[in-house]
Amino acid sequence: MRCPACRREHRYTPTSYPCPCGAPLAPPLARGGSPEPITHRTWNEDWVLVRCAACGREDQWPQPELGCSCGTVLRIPVRPVTAPPVPLPVHIPVPPTAPAPRTAFRPVTIRTARDAVTAAALYLKWLGFRDVLQSEARPASGIDLRGPGLVAQVDPTTRPASLRAVECLWLNGLSNSSTSVYFSLAGYTKDARTRGDELRIPLFVMDLTGTPQPVNDAADELIVTGP
Structure with a gap:
């Protein structure tokens, strides 16, 4: 995707978070959608409805964002929940000689x-x-x-x-x-x-x-x- 402020191109993969059922959950990005610069932010805006592909649960999740190297923060468009859910990626076993990875980071929702x-x-x-x-x-x-x-x-x-x-x-x-x-x-x-x-x-x-x-x-x- 391209930053509208400086025209730099970025690769972006949304961060996965754990659904209450335990499955990884990431908001499905709108292919072909254009990111928008965030010029003003409030605590209660930019929440989107996302459906878990594993259990079907629907919850409000923050809309994905990306920081461009020019300093602009971009809002990444997300497909509506009515669209078909994105299939979960196939798990590839880690070789026994690979170093142990960090456990998944568990964030705290920011409201204040x-x-x-x-x-x-x-x-x-x-x-x-x-x-x-x-x-x-x-x-x-x-x-x-x-x-x-x-x-x-x-x-x-x-x-x-x-x-x-x-x-x-x-x-x-x-x-x-x-x-x-x-x-x-x-x-x-x-x-x-x-x-x-x-x-x-x-x-x-x-x-x-x-x-x-x-x-x-x-x-x-x-x-x-x-x-």
Whole structure:
């Protein structure tokens, strides 16, 4: 799919989440549909009805989103629930010599700013960071999460994260000899995205399911290698 803001092309696979019946569930994408930039976000919008192909249960799920490298957050169109469900993929056994994979990340639905911080903390623990602590109230430094070798900032606002915010996070990490990680619900301005790349800061965007998505190479590497 192509970003309408910068015309970059992306491959996108929707994240699967567990249905109450235990089967993996992902919203079926509308083939040929055009993604739309998200310019304004509210907590109660962008929910879509999805049917589980295994048990037939219908539930409300957040509409998929994708963070483009230009800083734009895109809303991915989903097929209506009346369309035939997408068949589940065939399971391929993992060779016995393969390393044990991480268990599936279990997100927390984001409805408040505090939920966004909690979701980011859970994700960092899932990546392998230990003793991740949340601040009781947001400090002047903007650092919402800390742990051994870690500082992280979570921006739950409807505005893209700024260049200054990314640089301040980097300085906090530098002064503490820690890895700096940034989470944003509304993406990043172009200069913030560029600066994050230059400073090798992992940048993530979060959708309303509470599942972070990497938007730069540093974030991709963090997912693969861990702390």
